Amino acid sequence: MMKTPITVLQELMVKFSEAPEYECVAQSGPQHLAVFEYRCVARGHVVSATARSKKEAKQEAARLMLARLAAAGLSVPAPYAVPCPPCPPVVGDGDAVAAGSGARSYKALLKELCQEYNLPGPEYTLEGDTGPAHARCFTARGAVGAHARLASATTKKAAQQLAAQQLYHYLRENLARLTEDFVEEDALARAHERAMERYVEARADAPPRPDLAQRVADYHLEEELVELGGDALRAAAPDAQPEAALRAAAAALGLRLEWHALPAEGGELTLARLAPSSPPLVFCARSREAAAAEALAYLRLTMKFRDQKLT
Structure with missing residues (x-):
């Protein structure tokens, strides 16, 4: 059975006659969708992580600390020895919202950008996942032609959103002259209209449901x-x-x-x-x-x- 990040970090700190410090520093959102932020301090390093429960946030903070210590040269056992970007909190449907990105869907924006300027369509693949079942970290790869980005998050959809966000900003910055007439609000509106059309078509093909107004x-x-x-x-x-x-x-x-x-x-x-x-x-x-x-x-x-x- 794989050891949890908290256990691995505790065992690592024992070698230095130290103990990691954890603190719940913030709680946000309504009670049924609360998001907790935990801070971890060890060997002079400070990391923070968020999740929908205190237990998951604490585990995520320990995982990030292990990645930080591995990057600093300490001997950290696998799979925690590979540095992994901080995982954002789950704040809804990963296809619709990515943490830190407001209400924008970068997957939708990237798809619209590619369609409008005749670029290859974006493709997403799952590169790997680490951590115990209650605190998984997924790494997704997003690619547009020869350009690719890796991103990690606590859900597959959120990881894809972050990879799409990186690709989108890269293309906008490097193709600024060509994409200056690309309006994000209009692109999101078009993406929403297409999604609604697909929904209506799917509903039309679905078998009829009983009329609940009947006896x-x-x-x-x-x-x-x-x-x-x-x-x-x-x-x-x-x-x-x-x-x-x-x-x-x-x-x-x-x-x-x-x-x-x-x-x-x-x-x-x-x-x-x-x-x-x-x-x-x-x-x-x-x-x-x-x-x-x-x-x-x-x-x-x-x-x-x-x-x-x-x-």
């Missing part, structure tokens, strides 16, 4: 079957056996009548099931005739409601 009892009934079912119920003689009347109504509605026995205290219970239906229609009674009568009462009530609704 649950109506979900299994289609309009063209209402009249047939109502006619079958009205055609049943007043003295007809409930089972025969139920069988005729079920056939008119395109439903299958099934009978099942359920063991119960004092004898079996009889279940009458109409299938296929959504939600499932199951009626239970002590006898077959009583179960059929319960099902008929339900159908008559439903048909009466539907007849009133149609008129």
